[in-house]
Amino acid sequence: MTTLTNTTTVAPVDLSSTLAGFSVSVKDGKVVSNIVELKAAMASKKAELLSTEYVGTREDQMAMIRSAKAAVNKFKDATTKAKTSVKKELLKPFADFEKNANETIKMAEETYDDLNGRYLGLDAERKTEKRGKIREEYDSIAQECGVGEFADALYGLIYDTTWENTASSMKSIKESIKKACESYVQGLSTLQMIQADDDIRKKALEMFNENLDAVKAMAYITSEMAARAEAKAREEARIEAEKARIKAEAAAKIEAERKKAAEEAAAKIEAERKRVEAEAAAKIEAERKKTEAEAKAREEARMKELAAKIEAENKKAAVKPIARSEAECKIVEDKTAIQNKVTAESTSSAVTNVMAGNTNPDLSENSEKANNRIVVSFLPEDWEMVKDYCEVNGIFYSEK
Known part of the structure; x- marks a missing residue:
């Protein structure tokens, strides 16, 4: 590692000698230069500068680094100027060529656009004529297959713009139309025969009429009917459970009322029994007291008589x-x-x-x-x- 100390003046970084040996020129459309040697010299100088340690006061260090920056920047500017000069010299022949080429291209484009416009007009007439033939064939095939009132919508769904190309024969187009119509009628018939609720079948038919995907429409019917059946089963189970709950509550209420009535009847019977027993006991007690009173009266009379004797x-x-x-x-x-x-x-x-x-x-x-x-x-x-x-x-x- 190189250590620089600034004591009196700042020593400049030596890159001028490297620039002095730099040469570049253009001969016969080729660049002649010793840029490779210049690149190697810069790489060596870069390693040296990046490993240099600057010592001294902060101002001294800043001065030394500033001097090194100026030398590197001068080297860069000289290299950039040489590159720009060479590029300009090399591009001058291309600029002349590019101008003539652009003018030529423009004339060719103008000619092509005119010809293409006339071609597209003729092709549009041909396509219009062919679309008419295709529609005639479609109407005939759709009627034959029994497409019915959905014919116009089906035509828009199955129509293929490639049919308008000259490569598409009317024979292949008729085959495609017939296949599409038969597929539609078959899919429609299948969907109408599937057991399903009216609203689900209606939705499936709408889906089928949108994309002609009978498989997807049938899958929709299957999933919706399964979900509805599951919901119905759940509802029936809920209703049965509710019936069982109501029945159990009614039975419990009836049993409670029966027990209450039985208890009330038993209590009434018990009260009546106690009342009868109480009345009987009271009657017996009254009779007993009456008998005792009469016996006592007779005894007292007898005792009085006896006492007198x-x-x-x-x-x-x-x-x-x-x-x-x-x-x-x-x-x-x-x-x-x-x-x-x-x-x-x-x-x-x-x-x-x-x-x-x-x-x-x-x-x-x-x-x-x-x-x-x-x-x-x-x-x-x-x-x-x-x-x-x-x-x-x-x-x-x-x-x-």
């Missing part, structure tokens, strides 16, 4: 000593009879026996007072009433 006997016993006699035995028998009557009238088998007599009696087995006593039978629930009565009237009592 006991009181009378007690008063007699207080006046004279009690002695066994036929009369006393009679009283005891009467009291025993009363006792038996009371026991018979009792409504319960569970009775309480109470011995009644004078207060603080001598109850020894040999005492006459011990034999002067009355045994009273009554219901257990009347015990408190009997006890209170004995206590109030000073009547001795004890449970036996």
Whole structure:
């Protein structure tokens, strides 16, 4: 690598000697030059300049690079000027030739345009005449094939401009027309025979009439009918599912109403049963209370009667000593009879026996007072009433 240092002045880049040896000239229409040597010299100088390292202050470096730029630019300008001069000298003969050639071409084009115009006029007349013949042949063939009202549209679809060329014979044109008409009628018949909904068939026929592609139209019918069948199946499935749902809901509602009615009927029966039972129980309770009240009233009356007899006997016993006699035995028998009557009238088998007599009696087995006593039978629930009565009237009592 070359290193340049600027101390006092900037050394110019030496390219002048290379330019001094550059030569170029034109002889006999050929370029004579040592441009190859000049190119090699520039390549060497380029490598040298690109590998040069400039040192010093920024201003010094800029000055050295500026000088190198000026030398390279001068070299380029000299080479460009030489190229332009050679090109101009070489192109001068061509410019003269080009001028004469352009004038010649123009005259030829004018002649061609005139001739071509007359030719095209004659050819247009020929094509018009041939188109008329083609149409006549088409109308005949279309009628024969049964194209019908679509004949004009079909003619526009099948018409081939190459038929107008002189190379196309009427025989080949008639064959093409017949083939196209038969294909159309066959495709139309096929589409009309295919099972399809009216709107789908109508659309397929429109497609066929646009491009005469029967296969594409049939594929459209197939796909549309399949899609419609699938949609119909889905709708039927939805309807069936809806019917099943409604039926299930109705059944569930009926079952719920049945259960509700059964529960209400059961509740009504239960309420009626409870009412009847309550009325029966109330009636039984009323009868029971009435019976108890009547029994209690009879018992109270009997007890009053018995108490009166006991009181009378007690008063007699207080006046004279009690002695066994036929009369006393009679009283005891009467009291025993009363006792038996009371026991018979009792409504319960569970009775309480109470011995009644004078207060603080001598109850020894040999005492006459011990034999002067009355045994009273009554219901257990009347015990408190009997006890209170004995206590109030000073009547001795004890449970036996």
